[in-house]
Amino acid sequence: MxxxxxxxxxxxxxxxxxxxxxxxxxxxxxxxxxxxxxxxxxxxxxxxxxxxxxxxxxxxxxxxxxxxxxxxxxxxxxxxxxxxxxxxxxxxxxxxxxxxxxxxxxxxxxxxxxxxxxxxxxxxxxxxxxxxxxxxxxxxYALNKPIAVTTELVYDTDSFKPFKKSRENQVESYEFEIVNAFDRGKVVGGFGYLEFEDPKQNKLIIMTMKDIEKRKPKFAAAEFWGGTKKEWVNGKQQEVETDGWFEEMCLKTIKREVYSTKHITLDxxxxxxxxxxxxxxxxxxxxxxxxxxxxxxxxxxxxxxxxxxxxxxxxxxxxxxxxxxxxxxxxxxx
Known part of the structure; x- marks a missing residue:
């Protein structure tokens, strides 16, 4: 055509x-x-x-x-x-x-x-x-558009310390250090950090692995999230284990949460x-x-x-x- x-x-x-x-x-x-x-x-x-x-x-x-x-x-x-x-x-x-x-x-x-x-x-x-x-x-559509947004996965060898807002602490923040860059271990969660012109409005969003898993699609494909998938070999289906792109899917899940209306108020x-x-x-x-x-x-x-x-x-x-x-x-x- x-x-x-x-x-x-x-x-x-x-x-x-x-x-x-x-x-x-x-x-x-x-x-x-x-x-x-x-x-x-x-x-x-x-x-x-x-x-x-x-x-x-x-x-x-x-x-x-x-x-x-x-x-x-x-x-x-x-x-x-x-x-x-x-x-x-x-x-x-x-x-x-x-x-x-x-x-x-x-x-x-x-x-x-x-x-x-x-x-x-x-x-x-x-x-x-x-x-x-x-x-x-x-x-x-934001009522107050953030000037910077950070999203990170946290692994079990990383050092992550949150500072949530309180009477003594007017600005939410965190300390994050990658201790072993080439062998960080398993993903244990992640976080997002929204920064605004007024630092007192800064917001730290923490997600555990349980939080991430709750948002995992019902029909999560093994090619993406890892696990067992079926492949056709010589006309027969076989089950194969795959790591998929688990870390990328976790980070995507955190980004979707951070940019939701729950955390960025609409005008x-x-x-x-x-x-x-x-x-x-x-x-x-x-x-x-x-x-x-x-x-x-x-x-x-x-x-x-x-x-x-x-x-x-x-x-x-x-x-x-x-x-x-x-x-x-x-x-x-x-």
Whole structure:
């Protein structure tokens, strides 16, 4: 398929531009006409590239999974293609997220995750925010934006001493020393430190391993968090132990906590329709029945997209399936 189309006496139109026009049309029919800047249109074009990539990878893995099912009882026979995407909901999400300024072409801003909606027999595209995206949103809508943020893992050989705020101590702070840089031992927790122009507002956030484990996704993939995973060898599944990227996942968890509204207060005057839509979708897609493991930039060479089957009526979940090494592909005609 050609990456561009042309008409007589017209400038060539790329597929990402056609996607942008289609999204704005869909958005207008569902929510009314809305103004978007040229920069926001560029962001939407970037959404097309990333979503198209996610769909292509999901389709490859759908075919692979079906071929590995000997009795084909659990085959997914719905191709993961643009023709089977719920474009109406996607258009709403794309426009609102672009207006927020979230950039899908930047690492860990926002990622596209297709999952099959058994009620509609269509694929919904979850636009899941990464920790950099959460940082961006937290600072954009903050009542009091921090001037510096520190996040660190603490290992059992490190020296960490917190100084919490009290009558005698007006400024929260800490002492942190890495005693053995090349053999730090096991992770025992971590912390975040928010610094403000008024030091009395500085905040120290401490997370134990128990705190981190509580935030571990229900369907935590061994490729990420370590543990046992299944691999196909000569047509048979075998269980293999892997360390995954446990430390990176722990640090990501701390960053997500630090940049949450629990610790960075929002300015009510800044809350707009785009933010409200983003929070509504986040609540829907982060329900206990649907959870995702997203990879961060430290391990981008192992980038993954997650395809999840969801029955929206029963909450039944099939998956997840990790898909590695996405390739840029051409998208459809819109």
């Amino acid at each position: 050609s990456n561009e189309i042309t008409t007589q006496n017209q400038t060539p139109v790329t597929q990402s531009e056609r996607f942008t026009n289609k999204v704005l049309t869909e958005f207008g029919s569902a929510a009314g006409q809305i103004e978007v800047s040229n920069y926001q249109k560029q962001l939407i074009q970037g959404y097309f590239i990333s979503i198209d990539r996610a769909l292509k990878i999901a389709e490859e893995n759908r075919i692979r999974k079906n071929s590995n099912n000997k009795d084909h009882k659990y085959d997914n026979n719905l191709p993961t293609t643009w023709e089977n995407v719920n474009l109406n909901d996607l258009a709403l999400d794309v426009v609102h997220n672009a207006r927020l300024g979230l950039d899908m072409m930047q690492p860990n801003h926002i990622s596209a995750i297709p999952f099959r909606n058994k009620k509609t027999n269509k694929y919904d595209i979850a636009l899941m925010m990464g920790y950099v995206g959460k940082q961006y949103i937290a600072e954009k 009510p005057k800044k809350i707009d329709d785009d933010y409200q839509r983003m929070k509504k979708r986040e609540t829907q897609l982060n329900s206990p029945e649907v959870q995702y493991d997203l990879l961060d930039e430290e391990i981008e060479k192992h980038q993954a997209t997650v395809l999840i089957d969801v029955d929206v009526e029963t909450g039944e979940v099939s998956g997840p399936i990790e898909m590695d090494n996405p390739e840029v592909t051409n998208g459809p005609d819109f």
